[in-house]
Amino acid sequence: MKSTRRTVLKGLGGALTLPLLETLSLAAPSQSDVPTRFLVVGNPFGAHPDHFFPKEVGKNFTVPPTLQPLEWLKDRMTIISHTDHNMVSGHGREISFLSGVLPADAQAFPEKNMSLDQLFARHVGSQVRYPSVGAALDGGIRMSWTANGVEKLPITDPQELFDHLFLNLTPGEKAARRKLLERNGSLLDAVGSQFDSVLQDASKGDRERIDQFQTSLRELERSLSDRTTWLDRDKPSFDISGHFTQPEVTIANKYDAIFDMIAYAFETDLTRVASVEFPASLSYTDIDGVNRSYHGCTHNGRKEDLVSELVAIETFQTERLSRCLKKLDSIQEPNADGSMLDHTIVLFGSGMGYGGTHSNRDLPIFVAGGGFQHRGHVDARDNSGQNMPLCNLYVTLMQRFGIDRDSFNTSTGAFELDIA
Structure with missing residues (x-):
């Protein structure tokens, strides 16, 4: 029977769903190392610059209004001004x-347009139950993208996030889940046998794509095996009820609760x-x-009352993050120096x-924690006054996360931020 590329894709059924593909592992860091974690927090509209960026450059800066909730972290964060992706302005x-x-x-x-968090998730792979977790309280702001260029949607209900992370089967x-995984694995074998007929009439470009696809299939088979292993391990317990006992949620x-x-x-x-x-x-x-x-608050026409509402929203975002970072900082890393925050790269921006x-x-950007020698407020422009590509950061x-690379998409180098 003659097969086509469409036939192969159709023949896969539901076996190659994106959540399985997103668990691919490329490289595993040493198990003796304390794991480095990554938390990114983003919003869709940036920040009012006069209230986000400090007036002074260096470590001796006055914490601006939007970042006031993070003043306790002043010596362990780096605020970067004049960095972006060099794009024409506008929504989208x-x-x-x-x-x-x-x-x-x-x-x-x-x-391609794979996002940094998903690059990190691919690096971690099956060392953990979930290579990445995304959450929000409404539709996503489209900041997380897989290697296939597909948007990775966040979980938008705290209860659903709880069930996903902590509810044991x-x-x-x-x-039933194991039977599904086993069926998916056998389907992969069946699909793999169809490639010979597909390659007979394939163009050079299609052959390259098919080769990439076969590589993905082989890696996926390994990830299916890993998921069967995780299936027998109970999740840790966690109580969410304390966040929802007040008269008004x-x-x-x-x-x-999410954080x-x-x-x-x-x-x-x-x-x-x-x-x-x-969102x-x-x-x-x-x-x-x-x-x-x-x-509506972003379109404020510099009216003082509207600006104050916008800054209140942006300050609320950093308040929630600050509370989370205090929690991370209160957790001592076992058998290692420093707190969990010292081993967690925190990126905030838009x-x-x-x-x-x-x-x-x-773009309004800051990095906290992560074991870096933080620099306070950095003006990232070069000697000619050009903004730094954010991909340099x-x-x-x-590199701090353990990925041995010296470039990422539009980068022209690396941002100087030494390890403590």
Whole structure:
């Protein structure tokens, strides 16, 4: 029987679903090392620059209003101004936050538009139960992308996140899940036998794509085996109820629950890569002083009352993050110096610089924790006054995470941030 590329894809059925592909492992760090974790927090509209960036450069800076909740972390964070992806401003480009690349331009770059968090997740692979975890309280801001250029959607319900991370399967559910994994594995074998007929009439370009696809299949088979192993291991227990016992459940309660679950997932090594998003459509009106939509506050015309509401929303975001980082800092790493925060790379930012002007330049970025020798506030412009490619910072974060690379998409080098 003559097969076509479409026939092969159709023949796979549901066996090659993206969650399985996202667990591929390329390289495993030494098991004797304390694991490095990565937490990225993003928003869709950037930050009001006058309230985000310090006036002074260096370590002796005055913490600006939006970052006031993080003043306790002042000596362990680096705020970077004048860095971006060198894109024409406007909505739709902020999705390049963690890749530096728009999907339409992805084919020209080695990692395509794969986001930094998913590159890290691929590196971790099956060493943990979940290579990455993404969460939000509404539709995603499109900052997380797989190697296949597919958006990785966040979990938007705290209870669903709880079930995903901590709810153990019953014996019957485990048996059903194992049967599904075994069936998927046998389907892979069946699909693999069809490639000979496909290759007979394939073009050179299709042969290369098929070769890549076969490589993915082989790696997927290994990941299926790993998932069967994880199936028999109970998840750690975690109690979420304390966040939802107050008379009124607020947005703060919900985000605190999300961050607490991620901190606990880090502590129990369920995952080492997590992303949290503050979506555009989320209602912030239960925050003191906020009466308008998030997007409406960005179009403030420099009116003082609207700017104050926008800054209240942005400060709320750093408050929630600050609470999480205090929790990480309170957890001592077993058999290692420092706290969990010292071994967790924390990245905060956006693919948009400032929503009030739809600017995609001068992105609001800071890095905390991670065991770096932090530099306070850094003006990243070069001697000619050009902004630094944000991907230069990503090269540095990759290297700290254990990925031996000296480039990432639009990078021109690495950002200087030494290990402590």
